[in-house]
Amino acid sequence: MLPFQRISIIGLGLIGSSVARAVRAHMPTVRLTGHDGDADVRERARKLDLCDDVTDTAGAAVTDAELVILCVPVGAMGEVAAEIAEDLPPGAIVSDVGSCKASVAAALGAALPNAIVIPAHPVAGTERSGPEAGFATLFHKRFCIVTPPQGADETAVIRVEEFWRALGADVERMDAEHHDLVLAITSHLPHLIAYTIVGTASDLEQVTQSEVIKYSAGGFRDFTRIAASDPTMWRDVFLSNKDAVLEMLQRFSEDLTALQRAIRWGDGDALFDLFTRTRTIRRSIIEQGQDDASPDFGRTHE
Amino acid sequence: MLPFQRISIIGLGLIGSSVARAVRAHMPTVRLTGHDGDADVRERARKLDLCDDVTDTAGAAVTDAELVILCVPVGAMGEVAAEIAEDLPPGAIVSDVGSCKASVAAALGAALPNAIVIPAHPVAGTERSGPEAGFATLFHKRFCIVTPPQGADETAVIRVEEFWRALGADVERMDAEHHDLVLAITSHLPHLIAYTIVGTASDLEQVTQSEVIKYSAGGFRDFTRIAASDPTMWRDVFLSNKDAVLEMLQRFSEDLTALQRAIRWGDGDALFDLFTRTRTIRRSIIEQGQDDASPDFGRTHE
16 A cells, blocks of 8 residues: 555755655656756756656646655745645645755745645755756665644654655654754754865865865865755755754854863863763664764775 | 885784785785784784784884884874884884874984984774774875975985885875874864764753764764774874864864854855855865765665
């Protein structure tokens, strides 16, 4: 029993195209319709045969949908929801994949006051963008967090959860505010810090950019991966999850200042204690299958 | 023509044991002697057959050496150098692999006033520690920075450079002060920031540690890798390269404050501009062979 027979995906970038590929792989009988606001992306999606049909307008993509998944930057959710409002059939469920949930729930609720809105967030991705970058196994063994609004229809929530399980994800339920706090520390702050240090390194006058690149294997290159992520998506994340990001940033800055002081005053014990404590977190992440056990991310040394 | 026929390695952890394995692989006729201050590590090194001989004292390891490589934390260099001072044969070259060069040059110069000291730093490693963690290809296509003191014997410098090239490394020459500035941004600051954010995340009261681990695939897990590096080594690096690290940290903090302000005031253009600029650095690192081109560090998604 499939949770949905007709699914529409609005936004065919890395995540939308991965959802399309995963639906094809796990639910081959589902009728899949797609749309993207960019005509060039629509053309590429057609060539890649991502969906049964790629429509030229968002409205045309949803006319007979049972599930509509919005896979656009979080700042564009309200606008896209408004575009489909008139064509959305009664009973259709609208979900999304955005990395901030309170702001998205508010935007979708305002644009679609009569629709069944069940926001969700698959915690998965890569630093690549565009319909070519997606792949069917992106959500395997990754968590998908579903954040039903208060009073949401339980059957609808369960169908969305079943959908994500069918794509290989582990599903968790959370309220939107808690989700936004958890993601602020596990995803948004790491991206902000990575963007910052890559910016700092490229602005130095005593060390050239070519030296930064040459000697990046000392640790810096790890940060450049997530700092290569989609600029529009991440601009929207920081603007939409502002309060939680600013709170986590404040805590991080305090901790960094404490370490700075330990270095300035030569307090080796404080440094050693922290550096010992952080090792155990890495171990737990590997034990719980959330990262590879091979050293150096399994990079090849030939 | 081998640059050296008899090589001694003091310190048989990740780097020392990798040097041993690489010497065996690339210069099988070299006589290799090793020592480690920890009796348990010596025992394991003997079982792993890393060297022709593993001696119980540092002095005994160097009595007939042409090249001695100190592979101990930078804070221990002076002490280890003092231990070998009496047994070091005339004409032997003393080198090291430390991540800070000015402080190491000073420590080795003070402990070995009559020896030929040519410090070096292979920019390579993983988050693992101990003699089991090393491997022969660790230095392949990585840079080794040689920092000869003023007035160093040119023939000795060239022999050390040839040694590292023979292990597969690309060699660069730099003065110690510039090395320390370059490494402060490409290696030391990234480690400090990674340690900090992993510490911040594990101290939160609104988000549990188990949530941090579960949802780490959103970006956080990338930081946990280098935050799992050896605590003693990194404590010493921050204490030894204090001035350069504090300068880079100050710049990073200013840039982070500017981004914090952009988020608070909703300045999306400032965020977007930085996030676009940082993408190109990643591209250069991949083009120059300093990281893997596969998305998500080539992590498997099965």
